[in-house]
Amino acid sequence: MPELPEVETQVRDLQILVGHKILTVTTDTPKAFRPTFTIFQKCIEGKKILAIERRAKFLVFTLTKNWKMIVHFRMTGHFLLAKNSAPLEKCIRHFFQISGGTVLQFSDIRKFATLELVAPNTKSVSLEKLGVEPLDREFTFLKFREIIKKKKGKLKAFLLDQKNVVGIGNIYADEICFASSIHPAAEIQNLSEVDLKNVFREIKKQLKKGIRNRGTTIGEYVDACGQSGRNQLSLMAYKRHGQECQVCGTLLQKMKIVQRTTSFCPRCQIKI
DNA sequence: CGGACGGCCTGGGAGC
DNA sequence: TGCTCCCAGGCCGTCC
Numbered sequence: 001m002p003e004l005p006e007v008e009t010q011v012r013d014l015q016i017l018v019g020h021k022i023l024t025v026t027t028d029t030p031k032a033f034r035p036t037f038t039i040f041q042k043c044i045e046g047k048k049i050l051a052i053e054r055r056a057k058f059l060v061f062t063l064t065k066n067w068k069m070i071v072h073f074r075m076t077g078h079f080l081l082a083k084n085s086a087p088l089e090k091c092i093r094h095f096f097q098i099s100g101g102t103v104l105q106f107s108d109i110r111k112f113a114t115l116e117l118v119a120p121n122t123k124s125v126s127l128e129k130l131g132v133e134p135l136d137r138e139f140t141f142l143k144f145r146e147i148i149k150k151k152k153g154k155l156k157a158f159l160l161d162q163k164n165v166v167g168i169g170n171i172y173a174d175e176i177c178f179a180s181s182i183h184p185a186a187e188i189q190n191l192s193e194v195d196l197k198n199v200f201r202e203i204k205k206q207l208k209k210g211i212r213n214r215g216t217t218i219g220e221y222v223d224a225c226g227q228s229g230r231n232q233l234s235l236m237a238y239k240r241h242g243q244e245c246q247v248c249g250t251l252l253q254k255m256k257i258v259q260r261t262t263s264f265c266p267r268c269q270i271k272i
Numbered sequence: 273c274g275g276a277c278g279g280c281c282t283g284g285g286a287g288c
Numbered sequence: 289t290g291c292t293c294c295c296a297g298g299c300c301g302t303c304c
Contacts, residue, residue, distance in 0.1 A: 001297060057298080074298055076282085091282085110281040112298075126299095153275090162299085170297065218296095259277075260297070 001218070002073040003057060004134070004167025005210025005231065010079055011054045013224030014104075017081075021048045021099040022063070029093040032108070034116040043067060043117055049098075056130045056166035066120040070127065077113030080105040081224045088226055131164045134203050139165070144200045148188060155191070155199070156184035156257045165203060170260050171216050171238045176202045177264060178237035183271040184262050185255065190272040209234075237263045 002010075022044055030037035047063040054060070061069040071077075080088045082103045085095055089107045094115070096104035106113070118124045132139050132147065147165070151158055158164055159173040168176065177184040180198040182191070191199070210216060215229030218239065223229065236246055241254035245265040254263050 003298095072298080074280095075296080108281095109283070110297090112281065157275095160298090258275085261295090 001075055001169050001171060002078065003169035003172050003210070003216075004054075004207050005172070005213075006078075006215040006229065007054050007057050007059060007073065007167075008211050009215045009223050009229065010073075011052055011059055013081065014052050014059075014079060017049050017098055017102065017104065018052060019049065020102070021046065023097040023099055025094065025096050027094040029108070029111055032093065032111065032113055032115055034114060040115065040117045043119075044069060055127055056133070056162060057169070058127065060127075068118040068124065070116040070118055070124050072114050072116075072126065073108075074110070074112035074114070076107075076109040078107055079224050080107060080226055129163055130166050131162060132166065134165050134167055134207055139204075141197060141200050144203075145196055148191075148196065148199075151188055153188060154184065154257055155182055155186045155188055156260070156262055158188055159203075160258060160260065167207065168203070170262075171218070171235070172206050172210060173260075174238040174263055175206045175236060177269060179206060181268055181270075183269040184257055184264050186272040195272075237265070239263055 024045055025041050027033070027037060033040040044063065047067060049061055049063060051062040052059065057072060059071040063069065082088050082105050083101065085103050088105055091107050091109045092105045093108050093111065094106040098104055116124065116126065132143065148158060151164065156173050156177060159168045159176060174184065176199065179202040180195070182195055182199065210231045213229055213231035214223055216231035216235070217228035218232055237252065241252045241263040243252055245252055245268060248265065248267050250265055250267040252263050253266050254261055256262065
């Protein structure tokens with residue numbers, strides 16, 4: 001599941017496309033495009049890529065005359081850089097022919113991913129409601145405390161909600177809770193100042209570690225060159241229910257929080 | 273307003 | 289071996 005580190009890794013790999021033109025776009029899954037594939041194709045072909053950036057779990061391509069292409073990978077989407085249009089994987093849905101001979105392929109097993117075209121001087125609805133970027137300098141502990149103090153509910157639900165802090169999904173949420181030694185179902189209101197400091201520190205730490213490891217590969221995520229990430233090799237909690245805690249040896253348990261499978265250590269993460 | 277839940281999808285694994 | 293069923297999950301829309 002591409003979360004902040006996986007999207008960030010892809011964005012960094014795709015920088016070689018900046019300055020190049022999108023010549024053609026083809027698809028066998030037109031449903032993925034907004035507003036429609038026909039309009040998307042008509043407006044995007046011939047435009048130059050001026051910048052590729054990440055905002056939350058979105059990739060934002062800035063094109064000629066400030067047109068934008070906003071991509072969300074959802075569960076299984078990812079880009080692949082290729083030399084020609086021979087599919088590098090089974091589930092290639094879209095092809096972008098780029099000037100200079102590169103083909104940008106888009107793979108997406110479950111067809112949940114979306115590619116949205118945004119006209120100049122138009123706001124993208126999807127980017128409007130997003131919360132703060134956890135790796136920005138302006139995301140300080142004071143800022144974090146200000147955000148979380150306004151909220152009620154379970155810690156994991158807070159971490160997953162993109163209106164609070166962006167970029168955290170099921171994998172990193174479990175890792176952040178574990179590394180903070182806080183139960184994922186702990187009520188936010190019951191967290192102490194020390195707890196908040198730990199959560200704040202681990203949000204930054206776990207996401208940075210994910211980026212350093214070029215992402216977490218569970219199932220299908222790969223970088224733009226088709227290589228797996230390495231972060232799955234050092235996970236402490238995510239999907240480890242039934243296995244021993246690597247700190248205390250207790251068997252990790254699982255539960256559902258906001259419909260998400262959640263793994264945690266009942267001894268290290270004492271419920272508050 | 274907010275929490276719960278269904279829908280979107282497909283491949284892989286479990287169970288029979 | 290082969291069939292069916294269930295599950296994974298980000299995000300949105302709907303309902304209570």
